Amino acid sequence: MKKLEKTALVLATLLVASASLHAEAKITAPVTGKGTPKYLFVFVGDGMSYPQIQSAAYYAGKDAAGIVDVVKKSENPSDSPEMKALSFYQFPVAGSASTYDATSFAPDSASTATSIFTGYKTHSSSINVDITKKIKYRTIAEQLRDQKKYKIGVISTVNLNHATPAATYAHQASRKSNYPIGLELVESNFDYFAGGALMEPQDKNKDKTSIYELATNAGYKVCFNQKSASNLENGDKAIVIAETLADSDSMSYDNDRKNGEWALRDYVRKGIEVLDNKTGFFMMVEGGKVDWACHANDARSSIADTLALSEAVEEAIDFYNKHPKETLILVTADHETGGLTIGYAGTDYNLFFRTLDGQKISYAKYDSDYVSAYKKNGTSFEDVMKDVEALFGLKLPGSNGSNKNGGLVLTDYELDRIKTAYEKTIKNDKSRNQQEYDLYGTYEPLTITITHVLNAKSGLGWTSNSHTGLPVPVFALGAGQEEFKGFYDNTEIYKKMAKLTKVVKD
Ligand SMILES: [Zn+2]
Known part of the structure; x- marks a missing residue:
């Protein structure tokens, strides 16, 4: 190869490398921030604060760069660290939220999701009930269903009656009440559920009617494999359980996922297809295993599932590009897990x-x-x-x-x-x-x-096998995005969503 050709090839490689440093799904529609969110996406990375997203961005950076190691300081500028922007780094608004609950500075997913979806603080491990455990709080998803006739979708990489997804539809003093939470899932009449299997679908003693049977009787199509899930159509009411189940019947970690096995983004894409309608929809998507990986101090798996969530957000960005004045996408977290730090003595x-x-x-x-x-x-x-x-x-x-x-x-x-x-x-x-x-x-x-x-x-x-008190990011794109600027409490996330969608507390 001639020297000139070689230089051209190197240059071309560099161009490709730097292009791939940006997120794959680009925002192409105008970003005015104006309008009313008829289509509202809330992505929750469980346990996913700044250390989780930034370690993923650094880790992915070296692959994107190809010829550049993101690994160490060097005299050679071409060896400089480069990160790969996660899909939501291109959102025009980024805020931060505090996460403490009614009993703890290092709260759990039940109480923090209660704050995000109802605007109230409560006890750790309680879902959408007050601290006396008597008053039930209605969630933004229920209010949008009843007051605005929006369709509702709930997706999680962990069990569909786990704390975060449950906080969109259930009201329980304890997050461990798996069967009663499952009953509330069916009663919610939400339109699309997808993710890990239900915990205790026949209750602790396996002596009750299966939640899946109750769901089928209530008109849900219950899918246990990808083939039946891919056959779902617009307007269906469905519960999709991942075909391959991993630890505690959750979805696989993204770094264990087999070829052909659906990733989180596939459940989001199908969800959009099922829910899309002229009146509107609300979709909550949880990357639940970022938290599980961080409890176990497994950075590689935390990074893989954070990147999978970032890719799932790209499906929402594609939807935004078609409906920019009517779509709002939020990407946030409930708390940090593990006390992960980037840098070590x-x-x-x-x-x-x-x-x-x-x-x-x-x-x-x-x-x-x-x-x-x-x-x-x-x-x-x-x-x-x-x-x-x-x-x-x-x-x-x-x-x-x-x-x-x-x-x-x-x-x-x-x-x-x-x-x-x-x-x-x-x-x-x-x-x-x-x-x-x-x-x-x-x-x-x-x-x-x-x-x-x-x-x-x-x-x-790592400093912890559990949750910490770090604040969490709130990235926003679309109709009403400006509301999410600044530093505020996680209860404000509900209040801002309610104000923008014009629902009232009931
Ligand atoms: Zn946790």
Whole structure:
């Protein structure tokens, strides 16, 4: 190849690379921010605050750039870090919301979703009831259904009667009342539900009529596979359960998803097709497993599910481009989970996102498909470490490669940590002294230690196995977007949606 041609090729590659740094679905319609939202999308990344979205943007950046490592500071400008903008980074308005509830600065999904969908603070673990647990609060979805005759869609990667989706239609003192929540799902008469399976569909003792049967009797088409889901048509009333179910009957983590298995965006696209009508619709979409991954301190899976939510938002952006004066899209979260930080003393504050590529499987799938077998068979540490290398990239000390600067070779200290955790796991020892609780929480010691070591090598840190008090972002695009500027409480999200859609409290 001639030198000139080569230069042209490099330039072309660079152009492609920089073009792909932007989100795939572009806002092409005019953005006036004016109008009344007839079509209202609310995307909720559960546990997805700034660390979750920004780690995803950094991680995706290197792939987008192709020739550029996002991994470390360098003298060479072409090695400079580059992020990939998530789809909602192009929204013209970004605000922030505080998340505390009536009992906690580190609240849960039930109370925070109550705030977002009803405008009231309540106890952690309560859904749409007041702190005396006597008064029921109506939700924005119910009000839009009754007062505006909007169609309603509820999509979640976790169980459809889990706290966040339940907070659009249920009213319960405890989020654990799975069967009563399921009954309320059917009574809601909402038009489209899609996601993970119902928890306890026949109640705790399996002695009640199945929620699925009640739903069918109430006129729902209940689909348990993608083929029947893809046959749904505009105007259908449907409940779609993911064909492949993962941990706790939720949808697969996006990094475990098989070829051909629907991603979150596929459920959103189908939902738009089913709900679209001249009067209007409200659609809530939850990326619920960002939270689960962060509880388990599994950054790679948090990133994968955050990117899947970003891609699902692109479906709404495409819809916005066709109905810019009548569509409002919000992307927010209920709280942060895990105390995730981007930057860690152990790597001298450098970041090595490339290191996470070593991980091929979520913590949950590793637990279910591998660790349970180790415990049953008493698998040797040597054999376990072969899987650890194949599935997480971590190699024994002395292997080819580096144990510094994001390299995947383990130091003796890191190997010792994994070995100690392996011994606890293989004995199936559930007891925890203070140090062990700090290290493992209630998770499988081996698995959480592997992700801790891998995440630390990449420069990511965690402080919690539960929720934290960080504020959350609120991105807005479309009719009424200006309302969402500034810093406010999460109860204001409901108030702003109600004001814009002109529903009244009832
Ligand atoms: Zn959580």
